[in-house]
Amino acid sequence: MAIKRSRPFFKTCVFFAGLIPFGWLAFALWSDTVNATVYMTADPVQKLNRELGDWAMIFIIITIAVRPFADLTKKPGLVAYRRMIGLYAFFYALLHVSSYVGIDLQLDLMVFVKDITNRNYILVGMVSLTLLFPLAVTSTKGMMKRLGGSRWKRLHYLVYLIAILGALHFFMMTRADFSRPILYAVVILVLLGYRGWTYQRKTRLKKRTAPTTEAT
Amino acid sequence: MLIKTKNISDAKSSEIVQQDFYYNRRKFLTSAAGLGCAALLPALGSPAFGAQKPLKNVQKTAWGDKLQPTTFDAVTTYNNFYEFGTLKSDPSKNAHTLKPHPWTIEVSGHADKTGKFSYGDIIKPHQLEERIYRMRCVEGWSMVIPWVGVPLAKIIKRLEPTSKAKYIAFETLLDRQQMPLQKFPILPWPYVEGLRMDEAMHPLTIMAIGVFGSEMPNQNGAPMRLVVPWKYGFKGIKSIVKISFVEKQPPSTWSVSTPHEYGFYSNVNPEVDHPRWSQKRERLITGEGGFSALFAKKIETKMFNGYAEEVAGLYAGMDLKKNF
Numbered sequence: 001m002a003i004k005r006s007r008p009f010f011k012t013c014v015f016f017a018g019l020i021p022f023g024w025l026a027f028a029l030w031s032d033t034v035n036a037t038v039y040m041t042a043d044p045v046q047k048l049n050r051e052l053g054d055w056a057m058i059f060i061i062i063t064i065a066v067r068p069f070a071d072l073t074k075k076p077g078l079v080a081y082r083r084m085i086g087l088y089a090f091f092y093a094l095l096h097v098s099s100y101v102g103i104d105l106q107l108d109l110m111v112f113v114k115d116i117t118n119r120n121y122i123l124v125g126m127v128s129l130t131l132l133f134p135l136a137v138t139s140t141k142g143m144m145k146r147l148g149g150s151r152w153k154r155l156h157y158l159v160y161l162i163a164i165l166g167a168l169h170f171f172m173m174t175r176a177d178f179s180r181p182i183l184y185a186v187v188i189l190v191l192l193g194y195r196g197w198t199y200q201r202k203t204r205l206k207k208r209t210a211p212t213t214e215a216t
Numbered sequence: 217m218l219i220k221t222k223n224i225s226d227a228k229s230s231e232i233v234q235q236d237f238y239y240n241r242r243k244f245l246t247s248a249a250g251l252g253c254a255a256l257l258p259a260l261g262s263p264a265f266g267a268q269k270p271l272k273n274v275q276k277t278a279w280g281d282k283l284q285p286t287t288f289d290a291v292t293t294y295n296n297f298y299e300f301g302t303l304k305s306d307p308s309k310n311a312h313t314l315k316p317h318p319w320t321i322e323v324s325g326h327a328d329k330t331g332k333f334s335y336g337d338i339i340k341p342h343q344l345e346e347r348i349y350r351m352r353c354v355e356g357w358s359m360v361i362p363w364v365g366v367p368l369a370k371i372i373k374r375l376e377p378t379s380k381a382k383y384i385a386f387e388t389l390l391d392r393q394q395m396p397l398q399k400f401p402i403l404p405w406p407y408v409e410g411l412r413m414d415e416a417m418h419p420l421t422i423m424a425i426g427v428f429g430s431e432m433p434n435q436n437g438a439p440m441r442l443v444v445p446w447k448y449g450f451k452g453i454k455s456i457v458k459i460s461f462v463e464k465q466p467p468s469t470w471s472v473s474t475p476h477e478y479g480f481y482s483n484v485n486p487e488v489d490h491p492r493w494s495q496k497r498e499r500l501i502t503g504e505g506g507f508s509a510l511f512a513k514k515i516e517t518k519m520f521n522g523y524a525e526e527v528a529g530l531y532a533g534m535d536l537k538k539n540f
């Protein structure tokens with residue numbers, strides 16, 4: 001009950017927490033412009049694009065880490081914040097691509113089309129982003145009801161594929177230091193492994209003791 | 217005849233540094249005032265800033281006298297030097313571990329004068345020149361850098377290569393204490409590079425020992441590095457300890473590590489895309505940061521980085537798509 005009552009407050013907290021990277025990047029760019037600081041390096045185009053890609057990746061990973069974390073800490077209520085975190089992943093991924101097409105390529109769509117057809121890491125990023133759309137669109141309560149719990153759930157398992165493709169995209173664009181894409185991939189695989197393990201355990205439990213109510 | 221010497225007094229070259237000090241100071245003051253709290257500022261400039269000794273007797277040349285150099289801050293804090301980290305901001309933070317003095321260079325291979333030489337042996341006999349060159353990075357950005365150095369041809373001539381010397385190979389220092397990232401296999405260490413003999417002898421090619429009229433900061437490749445302005449920046453091997461004259465085309469680090477993306481020649485060429493991005497345009501880094509840099513218009517990349525008139529002849533009849 002205590003969790004329920006404080007939920008709107010924590011939701012607001014999560015909402016503002018998600019805006020921190022965006023606020024920081026905006027501040028850094030503003031400060032570099034006005035105060036001649038160098039937060040965003042001498043080449044803010046590359047820096048901004050990479051920061052946004054990173055934050056998209058981080059928010060996706062947090063999204064899929066919520067359930068295991070809630071299980072481990074025995075706080076099932078945490079799952080209530082997952083949708084908002086997932087939407088932030090979508091938000092940063094959209095900004096990431098917009099900064100690439102709008103700022104880096106300066107809206108040269110011919111180059112973008114060539115990128116998608118010629119460059120595999122862009123194609124992989126594109127697939128990952130495309131898959132994020134249906135998840136974002138179906139993230140409302142209404143859509144959840146319309147789809148029905150199990151169908152909605154199955155659709156949203158796509159987030160694992162999106163995460164893997166995101167890490168692959170990062171891996172493919174890397175030239176020498178693979179430590180970060182590998183780190184992301186390992187974290188994603190561990191989280192996926194956990195999910196697989198709990199899923200199996202649950203179905204086995206269900207088979208054995210069919211009528212008991214399911215403890216999420 | 218290519219070196220159009222202008223013989224402007226030395227005062228001129230130190231003026232650039234002076235201006236830069238002034239410029240940075242002004243930036244420092246405005247930002248301190250703007251924030252009202254100097255403690256919030258990141259360390260302005262590199263650790264080496266102000267510490268580099270001005271170089272004496274630097275002869276001005278007409279190379280790049282119409283170009284507006286990128287700021288000292290950007291040139292010395294935005295670097296690719298993986299031996300000190302893979303972020304552009306890493307080298308200026310980490311390169312203090314490099315000890316460029318004293319420095320020994322080992323010369324070997326097909327030449328009459330081989331053996332170990334000190335930094336002074338290699339550089340001192342020659343007139344220092346300032347060359348303001350465009351530097352185009354393979355990643356799609358560029359800078360304008362006022363180098364101080366010696367034409368490589370002059371150094372080579374003194375080493376008296378034999379007729380068997382068809383290529384020249386260079387090696388960076390291999391020392392995990394001084395270059396901490398060499399502990400990790402992100403690239404095959406040490407970094408190696410090479411040039412065809414006629415490329416090495418070309419009057420545009422220099423062994424650089426400084427920037428902005430002062431000694432080379434560690435993060436830019438102290439104490440001496442190669443500068444080949446018509447090639448992508450990574451050909452400019454830094455902190456050189458070995459030079460050898462060889463008969464066959466020597467390996468170059470990036471072409472060994474990722475052969476389908478980087479070739480031995482790596483001439484700047486807007487017609488030949490990198491497999492992962494277009495090389496048609498570039499972002500010129502001026503030193504102006506923030507939103508103005510974010511929305512600055514890209515410039516067209518020129519064949520041989522704008523030095524086609526001087527160097528196109530070296531590659532007459534060669535397929536530059538195949539020999540990328």
Ligand code: HEM
Pocket residue numbers: 046049050051053054056057060093096097100122125126127128129162163165166167169170173
């Ligand atoms: C159409 C879709 C996409 C395009 C065109 C795109 C493009 C890019 C580009 C151009 C880079 C930088 C390459 C470089 O600087 O050399 C990059 C890096 C990156 N992208 Fe994407 N991307 C897309 C989708 C995504 C998505 C959906 C994610 C996250 C799930 C993502 C995560 C990343 C990450 C983590 C990096 C590396 C950042 C770093 O270096 O720290 N991208 N992407």
